């Protein structure tokens with residue numbers, strides 16, 4: 453079974469092909485990505501209308517590219533999977549529209565998927581795929597959640613952010629430090645030259661005795677500190693970046709370890725854009741090694757949005773018999789769509 457995956461929920465157009473045989477872990481044949489970062493950089497963030505228009509320009513050439521790279525033709529595709537939500541409505545409409553048009557033209561069924569399920573299952577694209585059950589730490593630009601994952605489609609939320617997401621905390625703090633968009637990677641890079649203990653920043657909800665997160669207060673503390681520094685901000689920018697990163701990473705680390713303890717599970721999967729963060733990875737690796745927990749990540753280049761995770765999630769849902777791909781090409785998108793709604797089928 454050859455599955456085409458199309459991702460267009462935000463500022464990356466991703467297309468990929470995976471092959472699924474029986475119940476074996478599906479294999480990635482090819483994937484291609486166009487990042488809109490350069491286009492949005494001038495505005496300091498994603499401009500939704502520009503994003504939609506660029507997805508329109510990119511999605512078919514990328515599809516041609518992945519087919520050529522895999523030595524396949526349009527007629528070889530068995531199922532077209534696409535991101536149905538959550539994300540920017542206009543951007544989602546492009547990928548969904550193209551996916552359903554392709555399905556209709558080829559006479560092949562389509563499958564609308566949850567973007568976060570794509571992130572969650574992206575470690576299965578790595579050379580060392582995880583096994584169920586596991587605790588998942590999903591840390592992206594829009595979401596921060598700890599989940600108990602017992603199988604494909606079986607996700608229960610253990611804790612989540614009550615305000616900003618971890619990626620948002622990176623991005624907003626980066627903006628206050630005068631760094632460009634997207635802020636996460638820029639802040640992490642600057643932090644390498646700084647001292648993470650230089651400024652005492654809050655670790656929100658660290659001792660809350662639950663698995664929820666809050667990052668809005670941290671952002672305010674970074675702003676207050678930046679204002680206090682005034683003229684000296686330039687000289688202390690790397691220290692403030694390092695202290696911000698240290699605060700975010702400490703909270704993510706401690707809550708992940710608490711979730712493992714609470715569930716008794718001995719496997720952790722980290723997914724989403726912030727999962728690319730080196731400090732987070734090295735601290736989680738050390739803590740998990742000490743606790744006898746195996747930790748899995750997607751490959752670095754598949755941490756942020758991509759088509760491979762959407763093709764993979766489509767293939768895995770079909771293998772699990774959770775839903776059938778549909779020959780109904782009337783589509784809608786779900787800009788807001790909680791992941792745990794999947795379990796109830798809504």
Ligand code: KG4
Nearest residue numbers: 592593594619636637725726728729756757
């Ligand atoms: O998963 P993703 O590509 O998009 C969403 O679904 O939101 O995540 C993007 C987020 C952004 O907030 C970005 O700043 C953050 O991931 N990010 C990072 C790093 N790479 C990406 N944050 C910290 N360190 C990184 N190396």
Ligand code: ZN
Nearest residue numbers: 571592756757
């Ligand atoms: Zn994402």
